Amino acid sequence: MNNTNSVNQRLTLLREAMSFHNVSAYIVTNNDPHNSEYSADHWLAR
Numbered sequence: 001m002n003n004t005n006s007v008n009q010r011l012t013l014l015r016e017a018m019s020f021h022n023v024s025a026y027i028v029t030n031n032d033p034h035n036s037e038y039s040a041d042h043w044l045a046r
Contacts, residue, residue, distance in 0.1 A: 018026060032043040 014026065017022070028045050029043075030039075030045060032039045
């Protein structure tokens, strides 16, 4: 399985779960909880 299929499958599962729980938005942050200027790699989701 290539990376594109993996991402598409994960997005499909996320959308199904969101629909099941009546959730209309999913926020992906790009920083740590403390809003540090330089975030550790662990917190970099994008």
